[in-house]
Amino acid sequence: MTEFEIRKIKESRGADVAWRRLSAFQDVERSANRLIVERTIPVRFRDNVRKQMHQLSFAIGQAREFFKSAEISGPSTRALMAYYGLTALANAEILWHGNGDHSFDARAQRSNSHGFKLVQGQSLWDFAARPTEDASGFNGLFGLWRQFACHIPLYSRSTTYHWAGTRSNVHLASTHTPLANVVLPNASLTLGDCLKHLPALRSVLDLHDQETALCRGKIAEEIQVDEDWNRVSLTRTFFMHHVPPPVLDTVGAKFTMHPNCVNEFQISEVGAGLIIKWTPSLLDQKYAKSTFTMPEAFADADDVLFFVGAGDYLNEFGYYYIALYIAGMITRYHPNIWIKEQRASSSGATLIDELVEHAINRVPLLALSALERSIYIYE
Template sequence: MIITECSTFRTTDVGKYAWGRLAHFQNVEAVTGQITDLHQLPQQQRTNARKQATQLRQCLMQAREYYDAARSVSLATRPVLLYYAVMSLALAEVLMKQSADSRLEKLREFHGCHGLQLSLANAVAPPDSLDLAATALRAKPQTAPDGSPRGTFEVWRRSSRELPIVGRYSQTHEGNLATTSRVQALMAGSDAEPEAYPKSGLSLLDVLLGLPQMVEILAAYGVKPKLVRATCTAVSGGDNPEPSITIIVHPALPSTMNDFMELVSFAPRGLERVNVKEYPSGIMLQFPGSIDVPGKLPWGVCPDVNNTWFSARQESLNEFGLLYVALHIAGNFARYYPDKWLAHIEVSSPLALVIDRLTEVAFDRMPLLVAGELSRRCLVAEA
């Protein structure tokens, strides 16, 4: 169930806008119809669809309670409440996208656990550098006796997908007399289950490096990003009746740019139609948007129309998944190690300040991403 459409929005309060969109999915009858249509269910299965719609409503209601509670507390407990909010939102996504086997009572039979477990590699003391502290905190997968992954996170991961790349599309009409421009999804990912979550887990630093909103604060502590920023556009018409996609990759560290380009590939039969130019301050990729030039680009995050952040590493979690794992680590560290966590807060350690920033990002992005998943559209801010 890959998303291939997009919508833009303008607001100064992204969280409020996102919850307004999510409110539509608390209408049980309307969502019953959406689930029935999405999964092409016969009429005799409508009762089961209604049960999923009811549970989806309940998950959204609980997520909003956790979210609002997190807004009213300090950093001492905020990560805990946001983690439970993200888990409830993940269940709402599962109930929309997956089959009746993923209704809550079914999930509890085998997946009645979080799916992730916190591991500390060292003492994670306040004097530690951000690199040391964030690397020591790790979320490992929970497994069944036979070694298979289980839990809420694993169920969510199976139906998670890469989001489309969004940009401006300009079309010149017959006779070159007029040009129209719109925002649309220029490229969509593969509708296939992502790679399995690593058995060794991911560290807090691993997941933070994939979030564009964390780039600035990580750089303040000498942590190099694993992302490149790009502008994606497409044009057609005139001498180019076939859509042509252009990706301008903005300046980045040479090592990061090289890592990004190593992940870019095109099928041999389409190489003569791909134009790559390297400039002193960036790179341009230009290629047809048609299906006959299949290629592969790293996973990207599109927070707004003018900016796409491409990963410079092999990625298997979308933006919501990265937030999910990050909040699990931060929330469980705060909950089970209050002595250590409060010590970090008291001295404003790098770890505390970075997690504080993470919670700010989560307030906006977490509900927005799920609103997009439920509406089957990628929601991007219009500049």
């Protein structure tokens, strides 16, 4: 699997850039040629690859139409339109990363459903989705998407010190983690759980007296090199800012270190935050591959990312996936509840409106990131 690249983008132009770059995947011949080369697919299968790329082109076009509808629709349908737009992009990810068995016409019957069961709650916040499964595992479109989805790698701001001067850039600080490698609990996930795991909803959650489940932070590296640019020392520092204690506990539990390397770490509590400084030995590589494990994170800016604790069984796209499913199904199958909440301008109705607004701008960029294997960070 191709490793990720880092690309910078202006936040105000995120959706525009995403749709423009997604449209490049709708060039069937170009996409087919690229896939054949990258995966060394025998040329005799070109027609099958082209067929799958036609389906991918359709999925992206369908997603754009659904999201356009979500932009102009009223509160009775916009969450549902955004959900269908997201599922079309999930199909695009499956068609690109999967093989011929995952095309629309060859897909197993077990994948022909949403992949969720809606669980009614006492409030909109408590409505939930339970992923469905069978003897082969989680099924439906959601189960199939999750087979190919992954977390982005962590990234850090790196400063290199050389006698001739310093260099600073942003680069990868880990590899990506497939979601298939993380256990998905056999339990329901509420709308509130999902909203707490979306970076864009942090400020509005605060207005409604709800705390995020994410930990805002960053990673900084300092590298000393000799005159030939060989590394002499490396320090990697993890900063976690102003975090509620329960969140800090779940994120902190994701940091683990080899017992023989404990002396390489310095851990400091600073107010409501935490700083972990790691200075690995560059001479002793005995524990290099097992020294340190880190939490997963969602991207933001070059000096900001959001660490994930116990909820790392989904990536950011996955949390939008389930949140929009719940919101869309409420408006579709529980109109009596939705009408009442809308008329009262309830907290739940307001949060769903914010969810859809942010999804329209963010979800296409997340899908593009998955197709391109790129991390888009805001300038």
